[in-house]
Amino acid sequence: MHQQDKKGFTIIELMLAMSVVALLLLAIATMTMQMITIMIKGNTFRELNAAGRTINDDFTREFNSIYGLGEWTGRVVNDPTADAYYVRNGDSGAFCDGKSSYLWNLYNNRRRDIADDIHFQNGDPIRLVRVSDPTRSYCQDKNLWTRVPNNSNVKNILSEGETGLMLYDIQFSTAPKLIDNASNQSIVNIAYVLGTKNDNNQINVAGMNCNPTGQYKDYCAINKFDITVRTLGRK
Numbered sequence: 001m002h003q004q005d006k007k008g009f010t011i012i013e014l015m016l017a018m019s020v021v022a023l024l025l026l027a028i029a030t031m032t033m034q035m036i037t038i039m040i041k042g043n044t045f046r047e048l049n050a051a052g053r054t055i056n057d058d059f060t061r062e063f064n065s066i067y068g069l070g071e072w073t074g075r076v077v078n079d080p081t082a083d084a085y086y087v088r089n090g091d092s093g094a095f096c097d098g099k100s101s102y103l104w105n106l107y108n109n110r111r112r113d114i115a116d117d118i119h120f121q122n123g124d125p126i127r128l129v130r131v132s133d134p135t136r137s138y139c140q141d142k143n144l145w146t147r148v149p150n151n152s153n154v155k156n157i158l159s160e161g162e163t164g165l166m167l168y169d170i171q172f173s174t175a176p177k178l179i180d181n182a183s184n185q186s187i188v189n190i191a192y193v194l195g196t197k198n199d200n201n202q203i204n205v206a207g208m209n210c211n212p213t214g215q216y217k218d219y220c221a222i223n224k225f226d227i228t229v230r231t232l233g234r235k
Contacts, residue, residue: 041218044163044196048221051158051165052194056227058130058157059190063229066099068184074174084139086172091115092145095172096136102157103138103148104128107168107198107205114166118145128158128167163219164197168205185233195222 072085080087080094087094091106092115105115105125116125131138132153138144148154158165170192178187195203202211202220210220 041221044219044221047161047163048165048194048196048223051161052223052225055128055157055192055194056225058155059227060229062097062100062130063188063231066097066231067233067235068098068231069174069179069186069188070098072174072186073176073179076172080138080140080142082140085136087139089142090117092117093170094118094138094145096133096139098136099132099134101131101133101136101138102128103131103145104167104170106170107166107195112198118148120148120150122150124150126156127160127165128156128170130155130157158194163221165194166197168193168195168203168222180233183233184231184235186231187228188230189226189228191224191226193222193224196220 069085071083074086076086076088077084078087078089085096091108093104095102103118103126105118105127107113108115114125114127119125126148129148131148158167160166170190172188172190174186174188179185193205193208195205196219198205203209203222204211205222208222208224210222
């Protein structure tokens, strides 16, 4: 009897097949990592832009609901005073429109986090809040900056979110030519810079960009927002 020859794979053929499979797995892994990176970047920018829309909407509703800004013609002061509407003190500040007051802490390079000059009564620093304040008290008494109540009179406009969002700058501006005394209407420009937490100097604030080779580059985003609002006028 003759025994039939049984054909099988040679070692070389097996090695070639395993190499092809390994290359396919490597390509799949690389594509998966790229997709994850794109998703992370997309979520970061989506959260940043969503926060910007929330802030813009709040500014628009607030200024459209007040009659005017009293005697404010664009003046900014360093410390709260009896006639102040707009206070910038270091990395913290307040804008008081006669109905509400906006309070904020900016990113502080020394702390590698937001400043803590303005905080809630429990000691937690605020990022950006709107407080019911018809007497403009937060622009008159700095002692109130460390006693912000955490109740229904305070609206938290900017939360930390998943990416550690924070303000890097915010400015309110107007000019006499933008104020109509007859109608009591004022046009105000609000410019602010919003970004993720600046871990390991990941963000170049002056250049408005992220370090492309940084450790947290996929979680980094920064953008400047500008909005022009107008008060209701008259009364």
